[in-house]
Amino acid sequence: MPRNGSFAILFNTLVVMFMLAPLVIVCLVAFTPENTLSLPGWTWSLRWFRKVFEHPDFVTSFINSLWLATVSASLAVGLAVPASLAITRGNFPGRQALEGLFLSPLVIPHLVLGVALLQMFARIGATGSFVWLALAHVVVITPYAMRLLIAAMTGYDRSVEHAALSLGASRLTVFRRITLPMILPGVSGGWLLCFINSFDEVTMSIFITAPSTITLPVKMYMYATESIDPMMAAVSALIVGLTAATALLLDRIYGLDRVLVGQR
Amino acid sequence: MPFLELDALSKHYGPVKAVDDVSLSVEQGEFISLLGPSGCGKTTTLQMIAGFVDATAGRIRLQGRDITHAPANSRGLGIVFQSYALFPHMTVADNVAFGLEMQKVERAERARRVEQALALVHLDAHAGRYPRELSGGQRQRVALARAIVIRPPLLLLDEPLSNLDAKLREAMQFELRTIQQQVGTTTIMVTHDQAEAFSVSDRVVVMQSGRITQIDTPYEVYEHPASEFISRFVGKTNLLPPATDGGPQRHVRPEKLMLKPAGQGRADATIVDRFFLGSQWLYHLESPLGPMVVVQVNDGSPAHPPGTAVALDWDDAILRTLPEGGR
Numbered sequence: 001m002p003r004n005g006s007f008a009i010l011f012n013t014l015v016v017m018f019m020l021a022p023l024v025i026v027c028l029v030a031f032t033p034e035n036t037l038s039l040p041g042w043t044w045s046l047r048w049f050r051k052v053f054e055h056p057d058f059v060t061s062f063i064n065s066l067w068l069a070t071v072s073a074s075l076a077v078g079l080a081v082p083a084s085l086a087i088t089r090g091n092f093p094g095r096q097a098l099e100g101l102f103l104s105p106l107v108i109p110h111l112v113l114g115v116a117l118l119q120m121f122a123r124i125g126a127t128g129s130f131v132w133l134a135l136a137h138v139v140v141i142t143p144y145a146m147r148l149l150i151a152a153m154t155g156y157d158r159s160v161e162h163a164a165l166s167l168g169a170s171r172l173t174v175f176r177r178i179t180l181p182m183i184l185p186g187v188s189g190g191w192l193l194c195f196i197n198s199f200d201e202v203t204m205s206i207f208i209t210a211p212s213t214i215t216l217p218v219k220m221y222m223y224a225t226e227s228i229d230p231m232m233a234a235v236s237a238l239i240v241g242l243t244a245a246t247a248l249l250l251d252r253i254y255g256l257d258r259v260l261v262g263q264r
Numbered sequence: 265m266p267f268l269e270l271d272a273l274s275k276h277y278g279p280v281k282a283v284d285d286v287s288l289s290v291e292q293g294e295f296i297s298l299l300g301p302s303g304c305g306k307t308t309t310l311q312m313i314a315g316f317v318d319a320t321a322g323r324i325r326l327q328g329r330d331i332t333h334a335p336a337n338s339r340g341l342g343i344v345f346q347s348y349a350l351f352p353h354m355t356v357a358d359n360v361a362f363g364l365e366m367q368k369v370e371r372a373e374r375a376r377r378v379e380q381a382l383a384l385v386h387l388d389a390h391a392g393r394y395p396r397e398l399s400g401g402q403r404q405r406v407a408l409a410r411a412i413v414i415r416p417p418l419l420l421l422d423e424p425l426s427n428l429d430a431k432l433r434e435a436m437q438f439e440l441r442t443i444q445q446q447v448g449t450t451t452i453m454v455t456h457d458q459a460e461a462f463s464v465s466d467r468v469v470v471m472q473s474g475r476i477t478q479i480d481t482p483y484e485v486y487e488h489p490a491s492e493f494i495s496r497f498v499g500k501t502n503l504l505p506p507a508t509d510g511g512p513q514r515h516v517r518p519e520k521l522m523l524k525p526a527g528q529g530r531a532d533a534t535i536v537d538r539f540f541l542g543s544q545w546l547y548h549l550e551s552p553l554g555p556m557v558v559v560q561v562n563d564g565s566p567a568h569p570p571g572t573a574v575a576l577d578w579d580d581a582i583l584r585t586l587p588e589g590g591r
């Protein structure tokens with residue numbers, strides 16, 4: 001029995017269609033047998049998918065991106081958890097300033113960051129270094145984790161931790177057994193948001209990736225500036241498929257709402 | 265040697281004296297209530313004993329050992345928080361088992377004691393549930409079981425019944441007292457409800473703006489309050505003029521005044537209003553002595569309607585005067 005009015009249903013349908021339409025179209029285009037970006041007619045073909053795998057540099061850049069997003073998302077969350085704990089719990093001078101500092105990368109254009117880091121990397125000889133690339137990503141994605149974690153931690157009842165302490169738990173045990181499970185939705189949601197932002201980042205990465213560390217979005221961008229053929233659509237379709245599969249898998253194993261919203 | 269001793273304990277937040285020079289001796293097995301209006305420092309006192317608030321000055325001794333600055337997790341006290349503070353991601357049984365796990369009690373023994381504690385609070389049937397699947401009163405009892413299962417030398421309860429409805433509250437008060445007597449744990453309970461403090465405690469500690477203003481049995485606090493403030497905080501009271509000119513004002517509780525037919529008492533009065541309390545009638549009266557309140561047992565006879573002329577009578581022996589300097 002629908003609880004929403006017909007207008008609300010219509011509105012939601014339009015929004016979903018508006019968001020999904022480009023994705024659907026790009027996936028369809030990926031199956032075209034033609035040489036141009038066009039929707040497939042009666043005949044569908046896998047030739048553009050085959051072509052993706054004939055480009056080993058695409059595969060390498062995909063692995064680079066995956067690896068980079070995993071490492072930098074984990075580093076960012078590892079940094080954001082203690083930082084947001086200190087900001088929401090602490091009572092020290094400069095708390096606000098610290099929060100501002102952690103969130104500030106949100107307002108710096110990635111273009112500016114990219115140019116600045118390019119010069120810095122050249123000076124310190126970090127060009128082509130995976131570690132420095134990951135650190136640069138950590139800087140721009142940490143705010144996303146911070147926002148989620150601070151939200152998860154404010155309004156959190158400290159007396160639950162006090163109860164654990166009073167029962168004889170050490171501070172480490174309290175963190176491991178009580179605090180962490182209670183902020184887990186914030187942690188996992190923050191990680192996912194960081195991962196997506198890192199995987200997706202192109203503006204800054206264009207400046208600071210070297211051939212050995214090139215990421216998929218940068219690779220795609222460079223490819224697209226030279227030639228426009230449906231192989232880009234095939235790559236996009238592969239990413240969409242992979243994301244959907246991961247989401248389904250997560251949902252099957254943990255339940256997405258449990259991971260991200262904290263409902264059990 | 266007292267079991268627990270607070271010695272000139274203070275907690276100041278800048279200029280705010282949340283707790284000021286509080287001294288108290290508690291004997292083993294005693295049930296003590298901290299009673300006082302909101303903001304008088306009850307929670308702060310309890311939190312200093314628990315180790316979550318660091319005392320500005322003074323000492324806390326438990327069984328002769330100075331624990332003033334000992335870390336909270338080394339004190340081994342049982343605490344029931346006002347907000348329950350159950351672990352939301354653990355079942356009822358896991359909540360109760362947590363303290364035993366920290367004490368490294370082995371598994372079989374742990375299970376046995378958890379079951380015992382849950383039986384004590386009548387929750388054995390709910391061991392597998394999560395806190396969010398319980399009612400307020402059930403959560404409260406889980407918190408209690410979690411605190412007593414570790415067999416603490418001292419139990420600290422912060423307004424443990426404040427969120428319960430009247431019926432459940434009374435049942436829980438009775439249960440608290442029974443459990444406390446069965447287990448024999450020394451208990452300190454914070455409350456701002458005088459009826460609750462009276463019904464369960466051996467002694468009541470009255471607090472006011474961070475200081476202790478009276479320590480006595482519930483009966484003494486009610487019958488011989490140390491100040492007019494306490495007198496009015498723990499019940500209703502009537503002021504009678506001094507016996508001699510310039511003497512102290514006298515007080516009498518509403519249930520100790522008698523209503524007589526007009527002209528047969530010691531002062532005339534007119535009923536202004538009446539309230540039905542079930543077992544009692546509460547009358548508001550106007551008299552030459554000023555406004556008066558009288559409580560009469562509902563013995564089944566019809567109540568006096570407003571406007572009735574009556575007389576007030578009392579026995580001089582039950583009049584109280586308040587100590588000099590008491591405010």
Ligand SMILES: Nc1ncnc2c1ncn2[C@@H]1O[C@H](COP(=O)(O)OP(=O)(O)OP(=O)(O)O)[C@@H](O)[C@H]1O
Pocket residue numbers: 277280281282283300301302303304305306307308309456
């Ligand atoms: N962290 C703090 N910083 C500053 N003042 C505080 C702090 N904690 C408590 N106070 C003040 O100390 C006083 C005592 O607070 P406390 O919580 O002990 O009161 P309470 O008797 O438990 O009151 P209630 O019945 O409302 O719970 C209050 O005036 C409160 O404003």
Ligand SMILES: [Mg+2]
Pocket residue numbers: 306307308
């Ligand atoms: Mg309080």
